[in-house]
Amino acid sequence: MSSSPTSAAGPAGRRASTPATLIWTALIVVYLLWGSTYLGIRIAVETLPPLTSAVLRFAAAGLVLAVVLRLRRGPGALRVDRRQLASAAFVGVLLLAGGNGLVVLAESGPPGVAVPSGIAALLVATVPLLVVLLRSGTGDRPPVWTLVGVTVGFIGLVLLVLPAGSTSVVPLVGALTVVAAAASWSVGSFLSGRIRMPADPFVATVYEMLAGALVLAVVAAGRGELRDFHPAAVSTRSWLALGYLMVAGSVVAFSAYVWLLHNAPISLVSTYAYVNPAVAVALGALLVAEPITAQTLVGGAVIVAGVALVVSTERPRRVAAEARSGTAPTGARR
Secondary structure (H helix, E strand, C coil): CCCCCHHHHCCHHHHHCCCHHHHHHHHHHHHHHHHHHHHHHHHHCCCCCHHHHHHHHHHHHHHHHHHHHHHHHCCCCCCCCHHHHHHHHHHHHHHHHHHHHHHHHHHCCCCCCCCCHHHHHHHHCCHHHHHHHHHHHCCCCCCHHHHHHHHHHHHHHHHHHCCECCECCCCHHHHHHHHHHHHHHHHHHHHHCCCCCCCCHHHHHHHHHHHHHHHHHHHHHHCCCCCCCCHHHCCHHHHHHHHHHHHHHHHHHHHHHHHHHHHCCHHHHCCHHHHHHHHHHHHHHHHHCCCCCHHHHHHHHHHHHHHHHHHHHHHHHHHHHHHHHCCCCCCCCC
């Protein structure tokens, strides 16, 4: 999704020595768990205020992870300098308050207003395409086939949200909200490799989650969600979904994602963006009967094809560059 995060990853030798089995295990965790979180969000916001659910999710997950790190590593486990803290907080606001918070808002509301979970995942799949545009804006020159992939992906985006006949299959306002979320997530992921982050990805995750939760709480309060929140009115189904999001989506999958940003090529990490939609669409159809229309299939397939073209073009380019510089032994980062 962006240039190799050398500043976030630490010494190149550390990244190069990471076993491929660990990288692929973390990728599979992100593939499956994040793919399922779109459905989890939809179920949670059935009876939970949308941004309040995100606040509870990230605050609880961040505190749990902080306690685990403190117990396992001692008093200095969470120590970072001011610059690292500010960087982690800024990235957390972009990833979680902007990236996740807007998705939660888009998936809330009555049918016809809320974006189906599978569609939301397909729209978020544009993240690698948006990062290519960010790279281009900072002086990087992506290859021609990367730009072709970006063009193909955005054509798929148009096909997905284009009205079919007199009505739109995808709520336009909700779709634009998810695209804004993808843009925020893209900027956060892009910057995480270019600013001075905490060296330990799990420590970074704690501060990102807490910063994201704080900003979400302020916005939720401004919307009146906290004032109107009554825990007794929340269904068991929504509480269980929120618990799943806290553990599987935040503690496990988000930690795996941050670890990957520190230990794997960003172009490989970005492959989650075209696996997650397949998982989300399948679960939405199987478990809550979300419709899968021909327009969804065509638009989604074009988006995924564009993302796949970008990633397949970028991976050989990055690996070849690192091989020439001696930072990536054969097979270590594939």
